[in-house]
Amino acid sequence: xxxxxxxxxxxxxxxxxxxxxxxxxxxxxxxxxxxxxxxxxxxxxxxxxxxxxxxxxxxxxxxxxxxxxxxxxxxxxxxxxxxxxxxxxxxxxxxxxxxxxxxxxxxxxxxxxxxxxxxxxxxxxxxxxxxxxxxxxxxxxxxxxxxxxxxxxxxxxxxxxxxxxxxxxxxxxxxxxxxxxxx
Numbered sequence: 527x528x529x530x531x532x533x534x535x536x537x538x539x540x541x542x543x544x545x546x547x548x549x550x551x552x553x554x555x556x557x558x559x560x561x562x563x564x565x566x567x568x569x570x571x572x573x574x575x576x577x578x579x580x581x582x583x584x585x586x587x588x589x590x591x592x593x594x595x596x597x598x599x600x601x602x603x604x605x606x607x608x609x610x611x612x613x614x615x616x617x618x619x620x621x622x623x624x625x626x627x628x629x630x631x632x633x634x635x636x637x638x639x640x641x642x643x644x645x646x647x648x649x650x651x652x653x654x655x656x657x658x659x660x661x662x663x664x665x666x667x668x669x670x671x672x673x674x675x676x677x678x679x680x681x682x683x684x685x686x687x688x689x690x691x692x693x694x695x696x697x698x699x700x701x702x703x704x705x706x707x708x709x
């Protein structure tokens with residue numbers, strides 16, 4: 527009886543749906559493997575994966591890099607031309623996830639419901655970006671780096687400059703070669 531009950535429990539656990547989706551971000555400086563949290567941020571993950579599946583991120587650069595803060599990508603070509611995006615998604619920042627080192631979060635304007643394709647990877651703990659930290663909306667965290675944090679640090683260490691209205695642009699472009707689903 528105990529053995530069949532234990533076997534049943536193990537089989538039940540094995541048949542539970544998996545909500546973990548991993549993607550690999552292949553950059554010109556190395557790979558960053560990311561685990562996306564579909565339970566905490568379902569609309570955000572769905573949006574991100576739509577861009578991944580369309581190949582949208584291929585050839586975009588890390589266009590905003592601030593050492594000791596974060597590295598941002600997902601919207602500009604190496605010529606600093608903005609890519610056309612889908613419509614903005616609803617804010618999901620009140621999901622219990624925090625902007626800690628190695629987490630991915632959606633970039634947006636002052637409107638919490640304005641995120642499209644751009645995202646950033648926190649190089650350090652940035653609790654001030656969390657929901658409620660400044661009395662309102664924060665930045666929606668939707669994943670975390672599971673390998674390649676050294677690549678994030680390498681990106682954060684590149685020299686930057688101002689290009690037109692854009693500050694903190696790497697002098698030598700750091701490009702996303704490809705983003706693919708791992709599972």
